[in-house]
Ligand SMILES: [Zn+2]
């Protein structure tokens with residue numbers, strides 16, 4: 001034990017020596033005797049400095065180790081995947097050999113019978129075990145079904161089906177996490193995305209229900225049908241796979257006896273299976289993965305994986321799944337890292353897997369959702385990536401393009417601006433890496449207060465202003481040059497029925513919902529010949545309190561609810577009204593003390609979220625009107641609310657200058673970002689989630705908009 | 710608007726248009742925001758847009774570069790209003806070039822090589838370019854202090870912006886008059902560039918808007 005550095009303190013080393021052993025102690029003592037002069041030099045500051053120095057070094061090393069560990073863990077996961085693939089391959093080959101053996105025995109038996117007219121007594125006349133149970137014969141079907149039902153029931157009772165589903169999808173991510181080096185710019189990307197979302201939306205509602213959050217849907221058709229198709233999907237689309245997974249997991253039916261006809265049957269079916277499911281003989285893990293990937297790889301028309309008889313092998317690097325992986329990754333798993341931050345995620349992903357595999361979570365494609373699965377820590381951290389500076393005054397509203405990495409901002413400087421995050425305008429005299437706007441929309445004659453984006457592919461957006469107008473805009477293509485000639489066709493119809501400032505807009509199902517300081521909320525078909533569909537006014541007050549409300553309360557914000565069948569309108573006096581859009585009657589009325597500033601309805605649940613000036617965010621049951629939860633969310637008035645498209649996260653902004661991200665399930669804040677400076681007493685004015693891509697954004701009174709990835 | 714003791718200067722969702730920004734003035738000394746100069750300028754304009762003296766009276770101890778910069782931002786922002794009005798009347802077919810009097814054709818400097826844009830495009834491109842320049846992180850990273858070299862950039866923006874006024878004045882007089890009546894923007898701009906000698910007097914080709922005394926036309930100036 002040598003004293004490591006001259007900086008080392010003799011008393012410390014002596015102490016060490018004494019602890020470690022006499023021999024060393026002697027050694028140290030010798031040293032001490034040898035260098036008595038050196039010990040004199042040590043001073044408290046020196047010691048402190050040394051300790052600090054050492055501590056910093058240890059920290060550095062520790063972080064390096066951590067990185068190493070992450071790398072190794074990634075490597076381990078990768079190798080395990082590879083091994084699994086090899087094992088599956090081996091198992092499959094063994095099974096095939098057995099199958100051939102069996103067939104040979106059959107043939108021998110037949111031959112024997114023909115030759116000698118006697119049954120050949122063979123040792124074992126059993127077909128090799130088949131993992132995927134064959135389609136039962138009609139006669140057996142009822143019994144089979146019954147058994148399946150029983151198992152299902154049993155599994156449901158112990159809540160295992162969902163676990164399987166979830167574990168399965170987590171494993172998909174596990175495996176895909178290995179292929180995530182780069183985000184695929186696949187032309188099919190959007191298809192994946194959509195499919196993924198469709199699939200996952202169904203799953204998520206399914207999972208949510210199972211998580212004990214049963215909501216009564218109030219008999220509303222559209223949503224109900226959505227859920228039941230979801231159920232149907234699970235029943236029909238997944239049931240075979242589900243049971244397969246179950247069987248694979250339990251393996252108590254794997255050794256089922258089959259008669260010979262079935263074997264023929266099976267053989268006949270083999271190619272079909274191989275084509276449609278890319279081979280059925282895979283172990284449960286791979287099968288689960290496949291089930292998840294099925295639609296993806298199938299849609300991918302890429303031969304790479306299609307004809308492959310051993311799909312498992314592909315996970316070790318086959319082109320088909322790698323491409324599909326990239327697609328899925330692009331859809332969100334790690335794509336959340338976006339253009340920039342993917343690297344860090346890639347390191348972290350494998351770390352999370354161990355825990356992920358055991359967790360029951362809703363199946364969401366987004367990275368932050370993956371992260372949410374890990375309940376202890378929120379792995380996705382949003383970082384400011386783009387600052388959008390070009391407005392001369394506060395940015396009142398911000399909305400993302402439904403599909404592209406583009407957004408529109410609306411400002412008090414009377415303009416709206418379109419930004420393409422993937423195309424930075426070649427810097428001219430102004431410079432830097434700032435994103436420059438692609439287009440400036442001019443037509444409002446007063447501050448623009450609110451904004452709504454049209455449906456995908458409609459390439460339109462809507463804005464409402466202090467001038468009382470609502471304007472429809474045709475978005476220029478993302479390739480537009482800001483210095484192109486002026487094209488008047490960018491301006492669409494103008495809706496002028498509001499007689500005062502228009503404060504909120506929301507668009508859904510081809511309709512537009514606006515709320516205005518003139519006391520009304522209105523429903524529009526923006527491009528129709530007679531665009532005004534309905535005026536929502538609380539003009540039938542039953543008693544005094546309502547009369548007072550109707551007399552001087554202006555709506556602050558409105559949002560579609562209940563799949564577009566209703567409108568939630570919040571008022572400055574703290575009232576929340578739910579209007580039936582068919583009858584324009586108020587169907588629910590709740591109120592609280594604090595003025596409301598925003599309302600958002602949950603994308604899948606009958607849940608309304610309101611932002612308040614008293615720093616609260618409140619959650620309302622959209623059926624009973626009960627206040628499900630209320631929380632102090634900020635240090636100052638809450639001004640912006642946005643729900644992620646899957647309804648798992650809530651983003652809020654406040655005049656306290658911060659943006660907060662909330663886990664909707666636990667109602668806990670998972671990240672806080674200080675984003676904007678104050679102008680007078682205003683700070684953040686709006687927040688937004690990208691409907692598909694991993695972007696969030698905030699807009700501030702300081703004239704800036706920020707995008708986080 | 711006053712919430713008892715504490716005044717919160719906010720535009721809350723649901724406010725009527727007439728109440729927008731209608732709060733008690735805040736003394737400049739009490740503004741602690743980095744946007745204090747903008748707040749102060751806007752507050753003074755709101756009080757009386759015609760009172761040019763008050764609007765352009767720089768508070769004591771104020772950095773003049775920032776003062777000029779914030780005023781120019783405000784001009785460009787308010788010019789959006791003029792651009793909106795021009796969009797409906799100033800068509801590329803009729804105003805094929807950016808002209809004021811017939812003496813000069815102004816080239817649009819927003820392009821890599823200056824281009825003979827129609828008047829409406831010149832207007833939009835100039836405002837868009839100014840928005841980019843004045844918000845550029847490179848030249849104007851801060852709103853509380855500005856490099857001298859960046860202050861020098863304000864001059865060219867002012868010269869181009871002035872052409873928007875002059876085109877409107879000479880070619881779309883009714884629009885100009887209506888806009889000016891409401892905002893006094895051209896008067897304020899002229900006062901501003903004169904007061905701080907940002908534009909040479911001979912470039913200011915518009916007649917004095919108050920007494921209608923024409924100034925002698927300029928002798929030469931073109932887009933650089
Ligand atoms: Zn013109």
Ligand SMILES: [Zn+2]
Pocket residue numbers: 483817818819820824826830831834
């Ligand atoms: Zn131009």
